[in-house]
Amino acid sequence: MERLVDRYLRDEALVFMPLHPNQHSYEAGKSVEMALHQLIVRVEKVLDQQETALGVFLDIEGAFNNTCYDTMCNALVRHCSDYTIVWWIRATLLGCGDHQWIFYEACNIQGLPTEGVLSLLLWCLVVDDLLARGSGNGVFIQGYANDLCLLAVSKFPNTVSGPMQWALLTVETWCNEVRLSVNPDKTGLVGFTRKRKLPGFFEPQGLN
Numbered sequence: 001m002e003r004l005v006d007r008y009l010r011d012e013a014l015v016f017m018p019l020h021p022n023q024h025s026y027e028a029g030k031s032v033e034m035a036l037h038q039l040i041v042r043v044e045k046v047l048d049q050q051e052t053a054l055g056v057f058l059d060i061e062g063a064f065n066n067t068c069y070d071t072m073c074n075a076l077v078r079h080c081s082d083y084t085i086v087w088w089i090r091a092t093l094l095g096c097g098d099h100q101w102i103f104y105e106a107c108n109i110q111g112l113p114t115e116g117v118l119s120l121l122l123w124c125l126v127v128d129d130l131l132a133r134g135s136g137n138g139v140f141i142q143g144y145a146n147d148l149c150l151l152a153v154s155k156f157p158n159t160v161s162g163p164m165q166w167a168l169l170t171v172e173t174w175c176n177e178v179r180l181s182v183n184p185d186k187t188g189l190v191g192f193t194r195k196r197k198l199p200g201f202f203e204p205q206g207l208n
Contacts, residue, residue, distance in 0.1 A: 002117035005085060009076075009121060017079040019124055020131035022142035026120045035144050039151065042140060043192045046153055052193040054160045054204075056150040058171065059186035060127070063146035064119060067126055068110045069093050071178045075125035089118065120145065130174045138163035157193070158200025165204040 019027065024035040039055075046053040069090055076086045093112075112119040127143055134141040140151040150167045154160035175181050189203065 005089065006118055006121060008085060009079075009081060013076075013079050013081045013085075020128050020135070020143070022131060022135070022140075023124055023128060023144075024142065025145040026124055032144050035142055035149075038142060039149060042151060042153075046192055047194055050194060051153055051155050052157050052160050052191070052195065052198065052201075053151055053153045054164050055152075055190045055192065056164060056168065056204075057186075057188045057190070058148040058150070059183040060146040060148070060175070061181050061183035061186075063123055063127070063180065064112045066110055066180055067112065067123065068179060071126055072112075072122050075122070075129065078129065079125055089122070126178065130171065133174060134167050134170050137166050139167040141167070156200070157195065157198035158202075161202050161204045168204055 022035075022038075024030040024032065024038075043053060043055075072093075073086050073090050076089065077083075112122060123145065127146065127148075130148070131141055131143055134148075134150065138152055138154070140153075142149050148171075150164065150171075152160050152164040152167065154163070171182065191198075191201075
């Protein structure tokens with residue numbers, strides 16, 4: 001049944017409301033190698049044009065264990081899923097009805113089984129909202145499952161941190177809304193530039 005629902009979501013719901021193009025996990029024709037290539041091409045362009053880029057690499061902590069069922073159902077609705085399908089997924093996650101054996105972590109109101117057929121797609125639907133919010137304002141964002149990369153580009157070192165600060169605030173706001181958090185031990189800040197000096201550069205806040 002899970003496989004049938006997975007097929008429905010891909011062939012019906014996601015046709016009308018597709019996932020963000022920069023989500024590289026569990027998508028046909030995409031991979032972690034493609035995500036890395038996409039990022040490298042952007043960084044090389046920055047270096048060739050003598051600009052400055054600031055990258056932040058994030059990990060959503062315990063994404064599969066801590067995502068609330070309400071958050072998943074809201075994501076399904078945003079992506080035009082049939083309400084019967086949304087109800088079935090929620091009931092199955094909660095362990096109701098005759099299908100409680102499918103999701104074996106049924107006693108909680110949050111979390112996804114690591115071996116569930118729908119688990120990764122449900123998470124992609126949830127994090128898709130963050131990818132949509134974090135794009136723009138001079139920031140490029142891409143995701144692979146619960147790993148995210150943010151990249152801000154500017155001609156001047158003193159202005160590159162502003163857009164990144166906005167992006168980090170967007171991530172923080174989204175995490176508060178869905179009751180998740182960023183893993184501080186897996187957060188990294190990397191500068192990309194050929195300039196020897198960075199006058200006016202300041203480190204954005206909110207990395208911890």
